[in-house]
Amino acid sequence: MEIRHRLPASAGMRAARDLLLRCRLWLTARLWAPRAARRRRRLRRTVPGLRRVAFGPQRLYGRTVAAYTAAEAVEADLAQVCDLLEAAGVPYFLVPSEHGHGAPRQVIGVADTHRRTVLAQAARTLAGTAAYVGAVGADGSVSNAVLWADGKLPRALGRAAVLRIGEVRLGPAGQVLSGLESGCDIEFWRQGRDLGAEPGHLTVPGDKLADVYATALVAPRRNPVSEVVPEAAQKPATVAVHARPVPTFAAFAEPGIDEVLFPVDAVYTWVDGNDPAMAAKRRAHQERADNDIAARETGDSRYTSHDELKYALRSLEMYAGFVRHVYLVTDAQVPEWLDPEAEGITVVDHRDILPADALPVFNSHAIESRLHHIPGISDHYLYFNDDVFINRPVQAEHFFHGNGIARIPFSPLKLGVGAPHPLEPAPNSAGKNTREVIKRFHGRQITNKSLHTPHPQLLSVMREMEQLEIGELQRTAYSRFRSTSDVAPASTLHHHWALATGRAVPAEYLFRYVQLGSPDMRQRLARLAAGEDVDFFCLNDVDTPAAARAAAQQAIGAFLQRKYPFPSRFERRGKGTASRPRGGSARRRIREKAPVQPVD
Structure with missing residues (x-):
C-alpha cells in the first residue's frame, strides 16, 4: 500500500502487471522445465550423436555429423524449412540475402497470417530432431533459442518477426562446426493495411494508406532488393538453390548488380x-x-x-x-x-x-x-x-x-x-x-x-x-x-x-598470422580453435629452429585435424569409402515463370 501511495495510479498498475507477468513466467518455467528435460532425455535416446552445447546462456544439443561443408549445411537447413511449409500448405517465397561477408544463409518469407500454422507444423515435424529455433534480433543475434523437442516455445518466439531454424552440427571431437550463425531464417511479412503508421514502415501523406500500399507485403527487416512488395509486383517465379526449385517473386529472382556470376x-x-x-x-x-x-x-x-x-x-x-x-x-x-x-x-x-x-x-x-x-x-x-x-x-x-x-x-x-x-x-x-x-x-x-x-x-x-x-x-x-x-x-x-x-x-x-615455433604459437592456435572472429589464418614456417620443429609439427597437426576433421573430395579414399559428390553452385536461376501459389 505504501508503494501505491508514493506512485501515481497508472505507475502502480504497471508495476502490478509487471509483477504478475514475472510470477507467471516463473511458474511456467517451473512447470515446463521438468517436461523439457524429460523430452531432451528421450531425444538423446532416439537421436544418436547428440552432445550438449552452450551459446552464452542458451543451452542446446548439437548433432555429431559424419561430413560437413557450409554449402551442404545451408542446403539442408533450407530444405527442412521448405518441406515443413509445403507439408502445412503454407505459401512462401525466397527473400534475397546479402552476398559477401559472413555465413551464407537462405531467408524465406511467409505472410504473418500463417504464423500459427507454421509454428504448429514445425513443432510436429521437428519434435523428434535436434533442430533449434531462435528469435533473430535487429542486430542479427539469436536469442531465446530452444529445441523444438522441448515442446512449448517461449512466448518471445511466438511473437518474433524473424525466426531462425537450423541444427548445431558438431565434429567427431565435439567441436562446433555450425552454430546459431547458420540456419534458415523465416521472416513473417505483414500487409500494409495491418501496419498503419507504425514507426519504421512506409506511410503516405495525410496518414491515409494508398491502395497500393494497403495490399502490399511489408518485410520485418531490410533486404538487398525491397522491403515493400506491392500486390502488382507479387508475380511468381522460381530460382534453383543448389538443386531445389524454390518459389519467389520475379523481382527477387534477378541477379543483383554486385553478385558474382563469373567462375x-x-x-x-x-x-x-x-x-x-x-x-x-x-x-x-x-x-x-x-x-x-x-x-x-x-x-x-x-x-x-x-x-x-x-x-x-x-x-x-x-x-x-x-x-x-x-x-x-x-x-x-x-x-x-x-x-x-x-x-x-x-x-x-x-x-x-x-x-x-x-x-x-x-x-x-x-x-x-x-x-x-x-x-x-x-x-x-x-x-x-x-x-x-x-x-x-x-x-x-x-x-x-x-x-x-x-x-x-x-x-x-x-x-x-x-x-x-x-x-x-x-x-x-x-x-x-x-x-x-x-x-x-x-x-x-x-x-x-x-x-x-x-x-x-x-x-x-x-x-x-x-x-x-x-x-x-x-x-x-x-x-x-x-x-x-x-x-x-x-x-x-x-x-x-x-x-x-x-x-x-x-x-x-579479417586475418590471423601464426608463426610456427614462436613463443605465442600455442596461444594463437587456441584462440583460433575457440572460434576467433577471423576469415583466414596463416601458419607460416619462417625459420623454425631444428630443436623446436617436432613439437611445432605435433601442435599444428593436432590443431588442424580438430579444425578440419573430414577428408575433402581431393583425398584418396580407403577401401569401401565412397567418394564425396561435388556440390553445385549455391544459386542457379530458372528464368521461366513458375506456377507458384501466391502469398496471401
Whole structure:
C-alpha cells in the first residue's frame, strides 16, 4: 500500500502487471522445465550423436555429423524449412540475402497470417530432431533459442518477426562446426493495411494508406532488393538453390548488380621439401647459387611440409563452395594422400608453365610470375600458399565485385624506404622493387605490404604486365632462389598494378598470422580453435629452429585435424569409402515463370 501511495495510479498498475507477468513466467518455467528435460532425455535416446552445447546462456544439443561443408549445411537447413511449409500448405517465397561477408544463409518469407500454422507444423515435424529455433534480433543475434523437442516455445518466439531454424552440427571431437550463425531464417511479412503508421514502415501523406500500399507485403527487416512488395509486383517465379526449385517473386529472382556470376578458380603452390630427392636437388643448386639474401629465406623451413596442403584444401571445400576448380602447382611431386584423378582438381607441373631454361626453381616468386599460364584457368582466380586456411564461410563477393573488380587484402604494415637489403624480410625487398615498377609505369608511390591471405588474381593484369616486358618481372621468372632483386608477382605487384589501373579496390580481410615455433604459437592456435572472429589464418614456417620443429609439427597437426576433421573430395579414399559428390553452385536461376501459389 505504501508503494501505491508514493506512485501515481497508472505507475502502480504497471508495476502490478509487471509483477504478475514475472510470477507467471516463473511458474511456467517451473512447470515446463521438468517436461523439457524429460523430452531432451528421450531425444538423446532416439537421436544418436547428440552432445550438449552452450551459446552464452542458451543451452542446446548439437548433432555429431559424419561430413560437413557450409554449402551442404545451408542446403539442408533450407530444405527442412521448405518441406515443413509445403507439408502445412503454407505459401512462401525466397527473400534475397546479402552476398559477401559472413555465413551464407537462405531467408524465406511467409505472410504473418500463417504464423500459427507454421509454428504448429514445425513443432510436429521437428519434435523428434535436434533442430533449434531462435528469435533473430535487429542486430542479427539469436536469442531465446530452444529445441523444438522441448515442446512449448517461449512466448518471445511466438511473437518474433524473424525466426531462425537450423541444427548445431558438431565434429567427431565435439567441436562446433555450425552454430546459431547458420540456419534458415523465416521472416513473417505483414500487409500494409495491418501496419498503419507504425514507426519504421512506409506511410503516405495525410496518414491515409494508398491502395497500393494497403495490399502490399511489408518485410520485418531490410533486404538487398525491397522491403515493400506491392500486390502488382507479387508475380511468381522460381530460382534453383543448389538443386531445389524454390518459389519467389520475379523481382527477387534477378541477379543483383554486385553478385558474382563469373567462375572463380583456386591455385595452390606446393613442394615437399622432406622428399630426399628434392632436398638433394635443392642443395646441389644452392651450392652453385650466388644467394644475396638472408639464409632464413632459403632455409629448410621454407620447404618443410607439415601436411598443411591437405588441411588447406579441406578448409576450401568446407567454407568456399563457390570455387569452380582447383589447380595444384608442383615440381614433379604429388602428395601421397592426394587423388590426382579426383573431380575438380588438376595437378600442374612447373614444366607446364615455366620456361625450360628457368628450371628447376625453388622460389615461390618465380612460380607466381607464371601462374596465369595454367591452361584453362578462369579470368578471376584465387592464389593460395599451402599454409593459408579459410576459417569460416566466405563467398565469391568477399574477393571480387560483380563487375569483376578485385577486392585486395592490403596490410597495414609498411614496406619501408631505401634500397632492398639482404637482412630484411623478402616481402619488403620485393615490395621496394615493385615500388620502382609502379612509379615508372604509373607515377605513383606504394607503401603497404599484402596480407598472408588468399590473393584475388586477374588474368588480364598478369597478361598485361607480361606483354609490357617489365624487366623486374622477367628477372623474377628466372630467379631460382629468393633474391633481393625479386618482385612479388601475385601479391604486391599484381595488387598495386590492378589498383593503379582501376581494376581493384582495397578491402578488409579479417586475418590471423601464426608463426610456427614462436613463443605465442600455442596461444594463437587456441584462440583460433575457440572460434576467433577471423576469415583466414596463416601458419607460416619462417625459420623454425631444428630443436623446436617436432613439437611445432605435433601442435599444428593436432590443431588442424580438430579444425578440419573430414577428408575433402581431393583425398584418396580407403577401401569401401565412397567418394564425396561435388556440390553445385549455391544459386542457379530458372528464368521461366513458375506456377507458384501466391502469398496471401
